[in-house]
Every structure is written in C-alpha cells, then in structure tokens.
Amino acid sequence: MSTQSGKARKPMSLRAKLNGFTVLNAFVGLAFVTSGYVYLTIQSEFQHVGQQALDVAEVVATMPQVIAAFHTKDPAAVIQPIAESVRKKTGAQFVVVGNMQLIRYSHPNPEQIGKHMVGDDNAEVLQGKPSISEAVGSLGLSVRGKAPIFDHGRQIGVVSVGYLVSSIWRRLP
Numbered sequence: 001m002s003t004q005s006g007k008a009r010k011p012m013s014l015r016a017k018l019n020g021f022t023v024l025n026a027f028v029g030l031a032f033v034t035s036g037y038v039y040l041t042i043q044s045e046f047q048h049v050g051q052q053a054l055d056v057a058e059v060v061a062t063m064p065q066v067i068a069a070f071h072t073k074d075p076a077a078v079i080q081p082i083a084e085s086v087r088k089k090t091g092a093q094f095v096v097v098g099n100m101q102l103i104r105y106s107h108p109n110p111e112q113i114g115k116h117m118v119g120d121d122n123a124e125v126l127q128g129k130p131s132i133s134e135a136v137g138s139l140g141l142s143v144r145g146k147a148p149i150f151d152h153g154r155q156i157g158v159v160s161v162g163y164l165v166s167s168i169w170r171r172l173p
Helices: 014-061 064-069 075-090 165-171
Strands: 094-099 131-137 140-151 154-164
Touching (some): 014 075, 014 094, 014 131, 014 140, 014 165, 140 165, 154 165
Antiparallel strands (some): 140 154
16 A cells, blocks of 8 residues: 555555444444434423423413403404513513414414414313414414313313424523
8 A cells, every 4th residue: 555655555454444433333323422412401301391381371261361361352452461461571572362263363473463362272271172283373483382262061162272393492401
C-alpha cells in the first residue's frame, strides 16, 4: 500500500481493528440508549400534557356557572370570561366551550365565538366520552383534552382544552 506521498503504509494490526470496532460499537450503543431516552421523555411529556388538558376540561365541564349558561339567551356572555380565566390560570393555549352542534361559546380569539369548532377529533366527546388527542385547529397543532358537559344526565355541550405542540417542544429539557 502506498499513500499520496509515495510511502508504504503499514497494515492495521488485528488489535487496532478490534479496538476500533469496540469503540464504534460503544458509540452506536450509546446513540441507541440516548435516542430511546429522548423518545420516552418526549412521549411522557405529551401524555402528561394530554392528561392535564383533560383534567382542566373535566373541571370546566362540571362548573355550575357553565352548565347554567347553556340555558341563557347568550351563553357566550357568561362562558367566555370563565373560560379565559381558566385558560390564563392553567397556561393552556385555549379553553373552548361549545354546544352539541360544535358552535363555540368561548375562544381565546373572540372573533371565533359563534363559529364551528375545528378538528376531526370530536366524535368521542359528542358521544359523551372524554378524550385526549392531537389535532390541528384554528390555533395550530395541539394536544387536546375534551370533556362532555352534562345537565341532569343529558349532554348539552363539550369543552376542549389544548396546549400547542410548539409550546410543548419548548418546555422539553
């Protein structure tokens, strides 16, 4: 073997090859362990945020003032200030309350009140079942917790609480 300078290069010994292979193996193993740890950390954080969103949604869904507002002439006038207060206290990006036709009675952007809720993840909550999902809505991709609102055993609406995925990524270590 010769190099560019024309000098012959000594072949690598078996020991050097084994040492190189061992070091390479260690780095590959470390990369797998690190990527597994990162994956589990991210998955755990998203599950935690989803459960947090659902917990907040379930609290709002059982608030007597919210339930009573559904029987007023202008539910949004009562529900919007409550939802915004909860949103600010919990750090959620949105707390949206809607009726069974998914018409919003609250939204962080007041111009969205009276419009349809966005997302393809409403089937479960419209059947009276709480749910956690990731979906794209009017504010972007979010992790959401959804809870049904019941009045005397009859479902009258839904609550959707969400945290934007972009804000979850910023919180990761």
